[in-house]
Amino acid sequence: MAELAPQELRVLVAVADSGGFSAAAAALGLTQSAVSHSVRGIEGKVGTVLFERGRAGARPTPAGERAVAHARRILRMYEVLAAEARGAARGTVAGPLRIAAFRSAALHLLPPALERLTVRHPDITPEVRVVRELGAGTAGEVAAGRADLGIATLGGSAEVPAGLLSGVVVEEPYALVHPAGHPDPRSLPLVDWDENCGSYTRDWWRGQDWIPRATVKAEDDGMVLAMVERGLGMAIMPALSLNGATDAVQIEDLGPGRPTRSVGYVTTREQAGSRAVQALIRELRAQREPVAGRLGEGAAG
Structure with missing residues (x-):
């Protein structure tokens, strides 16, 4: 199969995120015909249809969902490559760090870890999004390439998507x-x-x-x-x-x-090797979030 160029990956992601060729073209500064031509070329290289076209726009097929997720993750690694190279030249850990977390983890588990992280590594810029822990949840955001690391509930009814790495932080x-x-x-x-x-x-x-x-x-x-x-x-x-x-x-x-309830992190195999993600995992593991201070005031009976 012919290799996909970075610009082709950006087209895939833009079409999926915007829901159509016209909106993707506007976001990328291209013409609609250029985006349409690019998608046809990508589908030819991959060997399958990636988007269903219709009056309402374009939405990824199951094959397209997989392709777009990989495209996001590959494009993200280009950014990590540049950030880590610059950081290595300065002797620092640098770059944006995208985190998906469910509400109570974002409010109570992440802040002390991020406080220590940014003191030790001021060139890391965390970006936190709160994601409901329903359906694919935070792990789904990581699998789809929209987050570098997710704070997720582990060991429950939802399986961690195949190919992701996870570890428990607190019980x-x-x-x-x-x-x-x-x-x-x-x-x-x-x-x-x-x-x-x-x-x-x-x-x-x-x-x-x-x-x-x-x-x-x-x-x-x-x-x-x-x-x-x-x-x-x-x-x-x-x-x-x-x-x-x-x-x-x-x-x-x-x-x-x-x-x-087991609360932990989920990340991709490639992001697990990035210095920013490794640094955050260390900070998460270093803390043991205390249970509510008044737990045990009364007997369960």
């Missing part, structure tokens, strides 16, 4: 959370959110006949905590989500059989 326990001073918190409705759905939690829940079916659904763990603070229900939440909990809630240990 966090779940706890019962309810309005402080409530005489019978287990009589309250359960407040839950969609991301709180790992098999490690559900398996435990199925064996607890005291837990009611979720009667209140919230957008995310922050909203769950706010609703519990206002006395609208009780919840079962992981420790990261409980950082910042006020005195309006009481946090109870669920005992030795309590469920836990």
Whole structure:
């Protein structure tokens, strides 16, 4: 197969990201006919159709999704090559570092690690995006080439995509959370959110006949905590989500059989060799995020 040039990879990514040849042409400063011709040439080299064309624009076929993901990752490595070469010449670790993280990790796990990272390596510029841990989640962002490293929940119902590397950073326990001073918190409705759905939690829940079916659904763990603070229900939440909990809630240990959640990093094999990603992984591993400070105030009963 004839090799694809960097500009052809940029065309692939632009068409996928913009959803059409005209928008991709505008983004790249090319004509629509030039983009269309380039895509046909790329498909000829690859030997398969990469985009479905229609009145609504162009969207990647399954083969196109794979091709675009590889294109993003290859283009990213060109950037890493230049950043690491410049850093090596100056004796520093340099360049942008794209991170995808779910909400509670972005709020409570990443900041201290990034603070230490940027003190040690001021030429690294982290870019953090919050991604819901549903469907492909943060690992999917890494696989698609949109992030260099993802902070993900590991060991649950979703498998880490093939070809990615992962490692656990912290094991966090779940706890019962309810309005402080409530005489019978287990009589309250359960407040839950969609991301709180790992098999490690559900398996435990199925064996607890005291837990009611979720009667209140919230957008995310922050909203769950706010609703519990206002006395609208009780919840079962992981420790990261409980950082910042006020005195309006009481946090109870669920005992030795309590469920836990593994939080770690996911990256590609090529990014695992980059100095910026290696430096962030070291900082993540160096910390052990404490569980919520008031965990264990009450007995699970």
